[in-house]
Amino acid sequence: MDLPFAENYRIKMVEPIYRSTRKEREEWIKQADYNLFNLPSEHVFIDLLTDSGTGAMSDRQWGALMTGDESYAGSSSYFNLKKQVKEIFGFDHFLPVHQGRAAENVLFSVLVKKGDVVPGNSHFDTTKGHIEFRKAKAIDCSVDEAFDTNGNHPFKGNIDLEKLSQVLESYPHEQVPMIIVTLTCNSSGGQPVSLANLREVRQLADRYEIPVIFDSARFAENAWFIQNREPGYQNKTIREIVREMYELADGMTMSSKKDGIVNIGGILAMRHEDWFQQASVYNIMYEGFNTYGGMAGRDMNALAVGLDEVTSADYLENRIRQVHYLGNQLINMGIPVQNPLGGHAVFVDAKRFLTHVPKEQFIAQTLAIELYLEAGVRGVEVGTLLADRDPVTKENRYPKLEFLRLAIPRRTYTNNHMDVVAAGLKNIFDRRESITSGFQITQEAPIMRHFTVKLKPQ
Incomplete structure (x- = not known):
């Protein structure tokens, strides 16, 4: 039989991460004003907020x-x-x-x-x-x-x-x-x-x-x-x-x-x-x-x-294979994502996932919070919050795409962690019809508001 794919590196150091309870996460996200950027890292089990500066060096x-x-x-x-x-x-x-x-x-x-x-x-x-x-x-x-x-x-x-x-x-x-x-x-x-x-x-x-x-x-x-x-x-x-x-x-x-x-x-x-x-x-x-x-x-x-x-093909194959491992799991579960899968993250189509949340209540942010509560996974909204207000009209800009981005750090997590992410999203997907409201802004910066915005449930 053909040998299966395996990463061409081995792990030399590990960093413990805390597996929290839902009750703890409910309190922590409230304290963070429902902004995932405000969470201390020790309150996150699997951190897919960004792939920027979060990878493991060789x-x-x-x-x-x-x-x-x-x-x-x-x-x-x-x-x-x-x-x-x-x-x-x-x-x-x-x-x-x-x-x-x-x-x-x-x-x-x-x-x-x-x-x-x-x-x-x-x-x-x-x-x-x-x-x-x-x-x-x-x-x-x-x-x-x-x-x-x-x-x-x-x-x-x-x-x-x-x-x-x-x-x-x-x-x-x-x-x-x-x-x-x-x-x-x-x-x-x-x-x-x-x-x-x-x-x-x-x-x-x-x-x-x-x-x-x-x-x-x-x-x-x-x-x-x-x-x-x-x-x-x-x-x-x-x-x-x-x-x-x-x-x-x-x-x-x-x-x-x-x-x-x-x-x-x-x-x-x-x-x-x-x-x-x-x-x-x-x-x-x-x-x-x-x-x-x-x-x-x-x-x-x-x-x-x-x-x-x-710029090594071996490195890139390892990197992108893991992104696609998670993405293909979600596709097989019927969860809507941006196709074809990209290189650094899986982008979940929040509009097609949470169909009952009004766009004014920040659909992708709502899904990001649900995933954190469900599994301790921190993703990030790439949607209306990130789009900011129009600098002239000061009205919210509603982009064509509302994504929950799951950005995977390089050489950091195993595929077992990806399995947890997939299972968490599947659990939310199975009860998505019951999610009918999102969040409203209580405080925001005039530009790039998503980093520091404060929210409350609608």
Whole structure:
């Protein structure tokens, strides 16, 4: 018989986690004002809030930590990381930052001004937040297939060329500082972008002389999907595909806490020296000197190793297999999820799951709270709370998709933990008809409210 699949690593250290009771969780979520971000981590059994900075580092990465150079200027750790950025992505100009939103803050301080528009594929929360904070507008040009969770389009992260053309035709060149392509597209369900689409976006951008920026948090997962789904790439390595992808970009922002497989860190890289000179000013003001930028030398060392490891096909197969293990269980149970399954998380379609909860009562947040109460599992809402209010009308924005995102940390949980998640959701699904009300806001911030919002049952 054929040997079954097994991970190509073994576990060297374990961290105890507390298995709480439902009665405890009912009190804890109330104390947290029904905001899962407010829960202390020890009150969570399986934490799928995010895959950002929550993964397990390898022995090579821990070894690299010990040899970090903490020199303020010109550390060897900086040059280790700069070398990897050049080899993997091809960019000459590089600035380390403390995480992805810091890269956005520095770059957008250079490029984005009041009244601008920034088209892209379903900008994520911090990206949209940094754009709107500058009184500019993010315009979603995702393909329509992204919003049909039943459909099986292999590249739901793609940009719709017709929608993008309309934006570029409708606004003066000076009002469109960049096109942002998110790899993979988190907000649409961790969905990949094809290389064919990246080329078409590049060609359209060149016609209008607009720069293209890649939000690169999950670049390697995107490359894995290209290798496995796009004709002509099955025999190319992940690194070859990544280089081909990034030849089409003018610059990149990256939260290294995802596909860098580290707990903190970020990357801002670009082709244009004038951008680099301007960005350096903001980097020094906001982050730190250009050769550390808010990162310790040991963290830069660990990131340099992480970028090497994440571009390994073996690592990516382990990573994505576990996401699909959970997703396929839910599909087999009849639980509605975004299809096809993405690379870093399973996105449960809350609208199709809780059909009796009004949209004004935050459907996906309601489902997230139910899962925590049922099984001690912390997921996150990607829906109306995250969408914030319209900056002009101040009314809630109701996105086409209401997701409960179950983001799986890298190399952290076993498939037994995934079984618990699946069973918890199945229990809720079996009683879903009895869930008819959600929550209302008692306090919220003016932007990116989902992190600190306070709620109460409706």
